[in-house]
Amino acid sequence: MLHIENITKYFGGLTALEDISFFVKEGIIEAIIGPNGAGKTTLLNIISGIYAPDKGSVRFKGLEINNTSPYQIAKAGISRTFQHVELFGNMTVLENIMVGRYLRTKAGLFACGFRLPSASAEERAIKRDSEQILEYIGLSHRRNEKASSLPIGEERKLEIGRAIATEPSLLLLDEPASGLNEVETSDLSFFIKKLRDQKNITIILVEHDMRLVMDISDSIVVLDFGKMLAEGTPQEIQNNKLVIDAYLGEDEEVCL
Ligand SMILES: Nc1ncnc2c1ncn2[C@@H]1O[C@H](COP(=O)(O)OP(=O)(O)OP(=O)(O)O)[C@@H](O)[C@H]1O
Ligand SMILES: [Mg+2]
Structure with a gap:
């Protein structure tokens, strides 16, 4: 459904993404994980048309979309939420x-x-x-x-609701569990799976909550300092030495 090919993005002298390539299959939950500053949000911004890549291409259902406006990309069926909730508060x-x-x-x-x-x-x-x-x-x-009066768990859900109102076939979620407690997170996890299974929406999930990621993802891409460190199933990623060293740590509990 989505081909990311050799994507590179610079911000001045900083290489935020370097030669990133992977493919997202239709109907799955693909997680993108990695430490702070790894380039996860930048990649979502490129897919949704907010930034143009300096090199490489993004193809959605066979069509190149990397020189397309965010509005046209939304019309084509890609919708998103933001790391910091962006609702119309009033x-x-x-x-x-x-x-x-x-x-x-x-x-x-x-x-x-x-x-x-x-x-x-x-x-x-x-x-x-x-x-x-x-x-x-x-x-x-x-x-x-008023949207601004909602607790954070409901704000995040409303933001997803607004995103699915555009009838996307691909939904990009940037840290949807950030700020949620355990109960809200497990509710969200159930809800994201429901979007995949009932509405047949393919999902790209950027998330730091490893329990959530390992629980619901079909496939995981790991970024580190703008480079692609690994790709695989939750099981493969948890056992990948490079990933453990760079990100998950030796702690069994974190790897879960
Ligand atoms: N608009 C911008 N201008 C300059 N530098 C930027 C811009 N956006 C991102 N960066 C830099 O690019 C790098 C990747 O940032 P990005 O926000 O994509 O990381 P991230 O993986 O989403 O991190 P986090 O987990 O903290 O959200 C960081 O070094 C960041 O400071
Ligand atoms: Mg981010």
Whole structure:
């Protein structure tokens, strides 16, 4: 589904990513792990069109997308969440989902915003679909509350809800468990698996929580200082000497 080929990205004199290549199969959860500053978010930014790579290419369903705008990439079916939750804090929970939904309508946000005649029927459909998404993510009871008033676990879920409202076939999650407690994390883990299994969404998961990663990933890519250190199943990664030395550490508990 997604081919990452020889991706290199510089920030001034810093090489954030160097010659990264891997392939993400349709229908799986692919984790990207690595220490702070390894280049994980930079890679998600390249896939979602926020940055252009200096070398290499990204192909999604056979089409090269590395010179495509974030909007066009979202339209093509790639959606994402951010390391630091980025919701519209002053909007309600329902409105946040509706924003994601506009991408899939003919009129688009522009027409709806200016109340063109074509917009009203479509707006009702958007509202109905958004209510369904809220139901799916279990936040219906919060529909009229301000997004900024939610606890972090629900904020992260709402951000995923907004991302899936665009009907992506590929979803990029940047540290979705960050700031969550154990119960919220296990709830999230169940939810991410549900997106893969029920909605058939392929997922790229950047995450530091190793228990979550080892529990739900089908495949793992390990980055270290912008280089690709290893790729394999959770089992293979846990037994990889290079990975243990660079990242997981010798501690059995961390490797789990
Ligand atoms: N816009 C930018 N301008 C300059 N340097 C940047 C920029 N974005 C990232 N970097 C640098 O690129 C490197 C990789 O950063 P990146 O955010 O991709 O790491 P990460 O693996 O996501 O780390 P973390 O686990 O802390 O989120 C870091 O050294 C970072 O300082
Ligand atoms: Mg990051």
